[in-house]
Amino acid sequence: MFDLHDELGVTRHRDPTRGLLCLVHDADHDPTWTAADLLAIQLPKLVRSNDLTSADRLAASTRGLELPVAEPRTVYSAAPRRVVVPHTNIPDNIAGGALVLRQRIDRSGVVVTSIVDQILGPGLNIQNTNLDVLDSFPIVVTGWWLRLPSWDPTETADQLWERLSPALPALEVSGDKDPLIVEADPRVLTVVGLLVEDERDYGQPGPCWMFLLRVRTGTTRDGAPVYGTVLLAGLELNDSTSTRTPIAAGLADKKVAIVGVGAIGHHIAADLARTGVHRLDLVDCDWVDPNTRARSYGPVSHAGMSKTAALAEHLRGTALAGSVGSWDINVTRLFEHDADADTERNRRRVLRTLMDADLIIDATANPNATAILNAVALNRSPLLTVAGTPGLWGGWVALVRPGQTGCTECLAHHRADHATLRDSRWPTPPADPDGWTSPVSCSEPTFTGTNSEAGCLSHHASRVAIHHLAERRQLGGDYYVATLRDDQGAPTPASWRSVDLPPHPACENHHP
Numbered sequence: 312m313f314d315l316h317d318e319l320g321v322t323r324h325r326d327p328t329r330g331l332l333c334l335v336h337d338a339d340h341d342p343t344w345t346a347a348d349l350l351a352i353q354l355p356k357l358v359r360s361n362d363l364t365s366a367d368r369l370a371a372s373t374r375g376l377e378l379p380v381a382e383p384r385t386v387y388s389a390a391p392r393r394v395v396v397p398h399t400n401i402p403d404n405i406a407g408g409a410l411v412l413r414q415r416i417d418r419s420g421v422v423v424t425s426i427v428d429q430i431l432g433p434g435l436n437i438q439n440t441n442l443d444v445l446d447s448f449p450i451v452v453t454g455w456w457l458r459l460p461s462w463d464p465t466e467t468a469d470q471l472w473e474r475l476s477p478a479l480p481a482l483e484v485s486g487d488k489d490p491l492i493v494e495a496d497p498r499v500l501t502v503v504g505l506l507v508e509d510e511r512d513y514g515q516p517g518p519c520w521m522f523l524l525r526v527r528t529g530t531t532r533d534g535a536p537v538y539g540t541v542l543l544a545g546l547e548l549n550d551s552t553s554t555r556t557p558i559a560a561g562l563a564d565k566k567v568a569i570v571g572v573g574a575i576g577h578h579i580a581a582d583l584a585r586t587g588v589h590r591l592d593l594v595d596c597d598w599v600d601p602n603t604r605a606r607s608y609g610p611v612s613h614a615g616m617s618k619t620a621a622l623a624e625h626l627r628g629t630a631l632a633g634s635v636g637s638w639d640i641n642v643t644r645l646f647e648h649d650a651d652a653d654t655e656r657n658r659r660r661v662l663r664t665l666m667d668a669d670l671i672i673d674a675t676a677n678p679n680a681t682a683i684l685n686a687v688a689l690n691r692s693p694l695l696t697v698a699g700t701p702g703l704w705g706g707w708v709a710l711v712r713p714g715q716t717g718c719t720e721c722l723a724h725h726r727a728d729h730a731t732l733r734d735s736r737w738p739t740p741p742a743d744p745d746g747w748t749s750p751v752s753c754s755e756p757t758f759t760g761t762n763s764e765a766g767c768l769s770h771h772a773s774r775v776a777i778h779h780l781a782e783r784r785q786l787g788g789d790y791y792v793a794t795l796r797d798d799q800g801a802p803t804p805a806s807w808r809s810v811d812l813p814p815h816p817a818c819e820n821h822h823p
Contacts, residue, residue: 312331767793
């Protein structure tokens with residue numbers, strides 16, 4: 312129901328920009344009500360709540376009424392775009408100051424997102440420390456912020472500008488310019504951040520951000536500038552992301568290296584970045600081929616770019632905490648000296664990164680790479696290896712814990728011992744005998760299968776990694792085998808079997 316002109320006077324329940332009425336809260340909802348019942352029961356109660364005296368308001372909740380506080384404008388902003396603001400508590404005695412805004416534009420030149428880089432004031436210097444994110448916002452705008460005690464949610468952007476602009480000082484653009492950054496001309500764009508009192512949570516008022524943008528949209532016939540003014544709501548970055556995933560607290564100081572960021576590895580990278588791993592390093596020697604985007608991260612706009620660099624750029628905007636690094640190197644040559652100084656320097660850095668990691672994840676599906684990583688991790692770092700079978704009929708995940716389990720060579724021995732036993736303690740996952748394909752212009756064959764099947768294996772590997780890193784907890788074992796299809800290739804509900812991974816007596820790593 313819409314009340315476009317606030318004829319009912321139920322401001323507490325009315326979207327100030329669209330007039331949409333919220334007639335019932337979750338606690339009041341009765342699924343047996345018809346629309347007529349809802350109007351007859353709720354509207355009188357909502358109208359009465361607007362007539363409460365100051366004394367009556369203290370007892371409003373006990374009478375089943377709500378205080379007539381206007382619906383938050385900072386939530387129901389007319390403009391769909393938002394300005395991202397770092398979470399901060401600005402002291403009440405600071406009335407305003409300067410701010411630095413960064414913007415990102417789309418291919419048509421339209422600003423799609425803005426983020427506050429700095430908030431300055433007397434004794435105040437708040438900086439956005441997520442530099443990886445800031446790199447995605449190349450346009451820098453200098454503006455002002457004001458604490459606005461006289462906040463009227465019904466005031467339009469043009470009315471606010473007329474009221475506030477006389478008090479704004481002239482803008483100055485810094486002379487220190489990064490050649491990769493284009494600074495906005497203050498004669499073209501003016502930004503004013505407004506710190507207002509509004510509803511932060513249901514029924515809980517508090518300081519919120521709105522942003523007033525004054526943009527030159529053209530000129531008149533006689534050359535005079537024409538401006539447009541828009542009011543954008545601030546979207547405050549707080550700790551709600553980590554509170555949604557409490558296990559993130561156990562990942563805040565962890566470093567993980569993922570080798571292979573294709574069909575399986577890119578899913579794991581996204582899982583760990585979003586869950587809060589402090590440092591994530593991506594290692595791969597391949598480049599982005601858009602033809603692989605059915606299962607991998609491969610946007611056409613990044614064709615020819617290093618896989619790791621492209622995925623790292625994407626993840627930096629989604630990471631819950633920490634940073635994402637990328638390394639373009641072939642790990643099968645990790646122990647080979649290279650005559651090129653830059654390549655040799657990167658080889659040593661990657662080796663040091665792997666040795667310093669709290670967990671190495673092998674998603675290469677390359678036995679040679681797995682053997683190299685097993686040698687790096689042996690007696691030093693936990694190694695989690697994951698792979699799918701041809702056709703993605705199944706897959707496996709193994710967590711090697713130095714001093715506690717066998718290694719990947721032990722696993723190969725165990726599986727060889729029982730390769731012919733269908734119900735073996737060391738099962739081999741099902742595979743499609745015809746599950747390989749050689750796409751046009753691809754130098755190597757690849758397995759068939761969907762992104763959802765690869766994701767099923769990847770997300771289980773992520774769970775194993777997260778619980779090991781944060782809680783040192785196993786998920787029932789160290790070796791996990793997935794069945795996604797039966798032996799005839801018919802799809803089945805995903806099922807997992809898990810066993811421990813003891814050292815094998817024939818493995819030279821444990822019994823030289």
